[in-house]
Amino acid sequence: MTIAASLPIARAQRNLAPLCLAAASFLLLLVSGDSLLHDPDTLWQIKVGQWILDHRTVPWTDLYSLTRQNEVWLSTSWLSQVLFATTFAWWGWAGPVVLTAAAIAVAMALLLAFLQRHLDLPYALVFCLLAMTLAAPHLLARPHVLALPVMVAWSGALMDAADRGRAPSFLLLPLMALWANLHGGFVLGLALVGAIGLEALWRADAPRRLTLAMQWAAFGLGALAASCCTPYGIDTLLGAARILSLGKSFSVIAEWRPADFSAFSPFAGALLGLLGLALMRGLTLSPPRVLLILSTTWMALAHVRSIESFGVLVPLVLAQPLSGWIRPAADAPRSLRMAAGAPAAMVAAAIVLGSASATVAFATHHAFAFSTAQTPVAAVDALIAHKAARIFNSYGFGGYLIVRDIRPFVDGRSELYGEQFLMDYFAAEDGRDVSGLLRMLDENRIEATLLTADSPAAQILDHIKGWKRVYADNIAVVHVRDDQAEAPSSG
Incomplete structure (x- = not known):
């Protein structure tokens, strides 16, 4: 004082x-x-951060994609990924x-x-x-x-x-x-x-x-x-x-x-x-x-x-x-200040400590959870049960597949896939190019699909010979080729 x-x-x-x-x-x-x-990219950002921490280096080529294996990919957000991975490892x-x-x-x-x-x-x-x-x-x-x-x-x-x-x-x-x-x-x-x-x-x-x-x-x-x-x-x-x-x-x-x-x-x-x-x-x-x-x-x-x-x-x-254009309010101070001689540093410290205490108390009693809409847990379990490795997936599910150590057809790293690939993919997945969808499935030797419940491509595959729906819930739909299919189930 x-x-x-x-x-x-x-x-x-x-x-x-x-x-x-x-x-x-x-x-x-x-x-x-x-x-x-609520964003699937968070999942693969943490995965990449964990890889960087484990290997003490940054990636120069793709590590996860089914369709872009070993192609050039630079993680321009590597420091953020390390920070996310570190905090996730310590506190979930x-x-x-x-x-x-x-x-x-x-x-x-x-x-x-x-x-x-x-x-x-x-x-x-x-x-x-x-x-x-x-x-x-x-x-x-x-x-x-x-x-x-x-x-x-x-x-x-x-x-x-x-x-x-x-x-x-x-x-x-x-x-x-x-x-x-x-x-x-x-x-x-x-x-x-x-x-x-x-x-x-x-x-x-x-x-x-x-x-x-x-x-x-x-x-x-x-x-x-x-x-x-x-x-x-x-x-x-x-x-x-x-x-x-x-x-x-x-x-x-x-x-x-x-x-x-x-x-x-x-x-x-x-x-x-x-x-x-x-x-x-x-x-x-x-x-x-x-x-x-x-x-x-x-x-x-x-x-x-x-x-x-x-x-x-x-x-x-x-x-x-x-x-110089807005007239100052008559009684409004230019900033929130302490009275002359008051221990402003103590008040600032109290605000910081109070916020930290509230953080610890809230985080201790509240279990934060990732959006279930981006994490098709049961559907991926069904894919694993069918031993499917080459999967055509909806764009938003790519991050979760990476977390489950399954190579996605596409994910949020749009710069890796390029303009033409993405245009063709979205046209196929949105149902605007049925022949393109079938061509992608055949050329990439796709064994199963993991699509959102409202995906047009999922509805199309219900009527395509050689494909069979084997799992569905309100998040995702799974199709496999007929020779790999078992009895359908639903979640």
Whole structure:
């Protein structure tokens, strides 16, 4: 207390709003933690992480697929996979849930801290809640979420440098190296260097522009070099490029599909709100900021996966222009601060300890479980009973087959399979190409199929000579070739 009393008042008045938001977000996500375990990709991410830990190296070729054995495959999310595998090994499903919730909470706290540099707390909180709402459908125990706080820190720091008319500090480069090891989305961070650098040049005085341009260019080259500080080196960029080269197959993968406006959604509301904000009082932005918002909006319109980036980047771009446009609330403090001389550090420690205690108590009494819709346990047991090894599966079941040490026909590693393979596969599985389905089954010497209960391909095989349904429940349907079939059963 004596030491605290001797500190300057400004230091004692610490901003606790980001910490409070982080604690609230974390506890909310923890209580609803089962909702974070609804993606089949989580299963194979943990499996790959376990392999990396066991072999002390990263994979360079495919280890699991039936149709792409030994082909080149780089795990651009290897560090996230190791983190998920480690926490899962220690605490079961509670580990990935707590890790994911913590990453989201830190991202929201960082976003609020950056926004509060220009906006009063109520307005900054609105933007944070909007970002959380937009990202909600994609908040899952997967590598992109672990990279989310890094994306916020990187984007916010670049935007802050541009607002000040400066070049970013080279001390930010380790963030890019961390991002490149966590998730392939680091290419967005590289693109932001150029886009936000244009804003810095636009704001700078003419005599300084050349020097500033050289500083931003040097930082960009440093960021490019930092992104290669991974076990794959420069091949990291090639791995990310393969993901971006999937072309038309993006339209058949749920998270890469264009945004759907047939019904009202939070994203539609955000776009309308942004338009209304621009029209109501004529908010004027610099051309580089306009370009940033338009580019981010186009990304979100083209792929629903990019909506979370929209929710983070647009508020950061708008914060500084809005600071002089929105009239501050009369009684609203600029941030949540302790009274002068109060032991703010003790309050912060109490919040952290309270959250940790609540986490231990909840995780001890609540058994987190992975989504049963993605884990066809009984159906795979039936496949094993029939000794089927070459299996044609629905896309969402690939991760579970990998966990059961069965090579899937296809799984969530879309960059491994490529555009043409995925287009042909989905046309066959969706029932749009029956001849293609039969050709795939024959050419790949498929012995059995594992399809979702509502799969058109499953309904087609019910009427195809040479195939017989041997198991069905409300999750999956199993067909085998006639010469391997036994009496049908149902779960």
